[in-house]
Amino acid sequence: xxxxxxxxxxxxxxxxxxxxxxxxxxxxxxxxxxxxxxxxxxxxxxxxxxxxxxxxxxxxxxxxxxxxxxxxxxxxxxxxxxxxxxxxxxxxxxxxxxxxxxxxxxxxxxxxxxxxxxxxxxxxxxxxxxxxxxxxxxxxxxxxxxxxxxxxxxxxxxxxxxxxxxxxxxxxxxxxxxxxxxxxxxxxxxxxxxxxxxxxxxxxxxxxxxxxxxxxxxxxxxxxxxxxxxxxxxxxxxxxxxxxxxxxxxxxxxxxxxxxxxxxxxxxxxxxxxxxxxxxxxxxxxxxxxxxxxxxxxxxxxxxxxxxxxxxxxxxxxxxxxxxxxxxxxxxxxxxxxxxxxxxxxxxxxxxxxxxxxxxxxxxxxxxxxxxxxxxxxxxxxxxxxxxxxxxxxxxxxxxxxxxxxxxxxxxxxxxxxxxxxxxxxxxxxxxxxxxxxxxxxxxxxxxxxxxxxxxxxxxxxxxxxxxxxxxxxxxxxxxxxxxx
Amino acid sequence: xxxxxxxxxxxxxxxxxxxxxxxxxxxxxxxxxxxxxxxxxxxxxxxxxxxxxxxxxxxxxxxxxxxxxxxxxxxxxxxxxxxxxxxxxxxxxxx
Numbered sequence: 001x002x003x004x005x006x007x008x009x010x011x012x013x014x015x016x017x018x019x020x021x022x023x024x025x026x027x028x029x030x031x032x033x034x035x036x037x038x039x040x041x042x043x044x045x046x047x048x049x050x051x052x053x054x055x056x057x058x059x060x061x062x063x064x065x066x067x068x069x070x071x072x073x074x075x076x077x078x079x080x081x082x083x084x085x086x087x088x089x090x091x092x093x094x095x096x097x098x099x100x101x102x103x104x105x106x107x108x109x110x111x112x113x114x115x116x117x118x119x120x121x122x123x124x125x126x127x128x129x130x131x132x133x134x135x136x137x138x139x140x141x142x143x144x145x146x147x148x149x150x151x152x153x154x155x156x157x158x159x160x161x162x163x164x165x166x167x168x169x170x171x172x173x174x175x176x177x178x179x180x181x182x183x184x185x186x187x188x189x190x191x192x193x194x195x196x197x198x199x200x201x202x203x204x205x206x207x208x209x210x211x212x213x214x215x216x217x218x219x220x221x222x223x224x225x226x227x228x229x230x231x232x233x234x235x236x237x238x239x240x241x242x243x244x245x246x247x248x249x250x251x252x253x254x255x256x257x258x259x260x261x262x263x264x265x266x267x268x269x270x271x272x273x274x275x276x277x278x279x280x281x282x283x284x285x286x287x288x289x290x291x292x293x294x295x296x297x298x299x300x301x302x303x304x305x306x307x308x309x310x311x312x313x314x315x316x317x318x319x320x321x322x323x324x325x326x327x328x329x330x331x332x333x334x335x336x337x338x339x340x341x342x343x344x345x346x347x348x349x350x351x352x353x354x355x356x357x358x359x360x361x362x363x364x365x366x367x368x369x370x371x372x373x374x375x376x377x378x379x380x381x382x383x384x385x386x387x388x389x390x391x392x393x394x395x396x397x398x399x400x401x402x403x404x405x406x407x408x409x410x411x412x413x414x415x416x417x418x419x420x421x422x423x424x425x426x427x428x429x430x431x432x433x434x435x436x437x438x439x440x441x442x443x444x445x446x447x448x449x450x451x452x453x454x455x456x457x458x459x460x461x462x463x464x465x466x467x468x469x470x471x472x473x474x475x476x477x478x479x480x481x482x483x484x485x
Numbered sequence: 486x487x488x489x490x491x492x493x494x495x496x497x498x499x500x501x502x503x504x505x506x507x508x509x510x511x512x513x514x515x516x517x518x519x520x521x522x523x524x525x526x527x528x529x530x531x532x533x534x535x536x537x538x539x540x541x542x543x544x545x546x547x548x549x550x551x552x553x554x555x556x557x558x559x560x561x562x563x564x565x566x567x568x569x570x571x572x573x574x575x576x577x578x579x580x
Contacts, residue, residue, distance in 0.1 A: 101560040331566035338576040343503035378537035
């Protein structure tokens, strides 16, 4: 039986039916990871542990023991998420040798259900980036065209799923870092509503926006992983206690007469014509499925990115103050004074993008500027939240392109930070407005590069966007296409 | 907002980042461009008294000692760059 591009259910079935052993499956992925090392999707591969676990799973199957829900399913984890006993670097030199002392809650939940972790995925340093070119461990390459980026910051996770280097992956999304690489790499990526998934064990980037979520090849699998990782957690006081009744969605429920909004501001100039056309075709597909499409307007859209690039760096400057070279992480050997220890350890350990964001954050929070920058951003954030609140009374979900262009070339956007920031123009609103967002493949550009469609839902309405995505995948085959070789 | 080199030096000092003179100029240019972009928020009419976005409702746990086992302490001490027995070592805090 072919082990190529198996879904979670196919893995479960295959193991239970003894079509293949868990060791065979894990070996298959390990071989593929090695054969595709050039893609640089993994910083750490936990081959020995994975094979050891697989052996135990095979013994359980042999003895007829009951298997856990995801027993033997091989997954990978973005390296900004702590995995006990395994090196966790956040893509940074400053944590190059940091061994996580505990498991993040999302990791714990997956391990409890028998998931086998294949390794840690490469990512932009401290989740800062939209191309995975900011990693201290080299860029990740797009398997569809290795001269191009896979997106970021969860580039490694997206590529691991796109290139069949695991069955699924878990990444994080603060301004688009799951959805944007999912779109550029041609896979499914879900950003749950802030408060759904515990941030305990996520190396903090922007505490009021960070959220972990799944990368999968189908919407159905994204829903499966989402169901497992979402819950109240006492270690993260921002996780919600009240869960929406149908948060564990019945994907097959009818989507007829659901109202889908198309915001004209999301089709502004700068959007690639192929992206525009594919998204418009997808909207017609939804209409054929019985969904009502309605044009709406979100005039504050143009300010979302600016709000994000004030609030996010502000929190980053605070969260990254902990890297002082004293309790963990790289420490300057030559420093003579305490001040030198701080300055040198951080200067040596952090990359340029990280330094930029720390300094912007410091500036917008500094005395004399906090009112005009940070507080103004927080006030505009509230306006944006209200705008989305009103829209979600008229429609059940919004459909937008995930990114303005398909995957760009390595190095193309590195000279001017702003051009890189603009890649997130369609994704940041979901983070700052507290929405949920799903990116699904909806076609290819003339050059054969994946294009992603984004479904945005109001807070805690993952069931709606997952349902819409599921139905779309029943009548289209974009998600079944894979990069060559 | 175009930053001066002195302003960049001030930011570097606050951020505890050592910067070379080339880096200071590079960041001066880049940070100025970024700040110029985010300044568009000044255009949005929001009266100063209006509210900021609500902070998420987070409940704190009870103020009681949970404690850390010596095994957990060992795990954490393994990660410390410089130590003396079970004490974390650093440079002198006072001159």
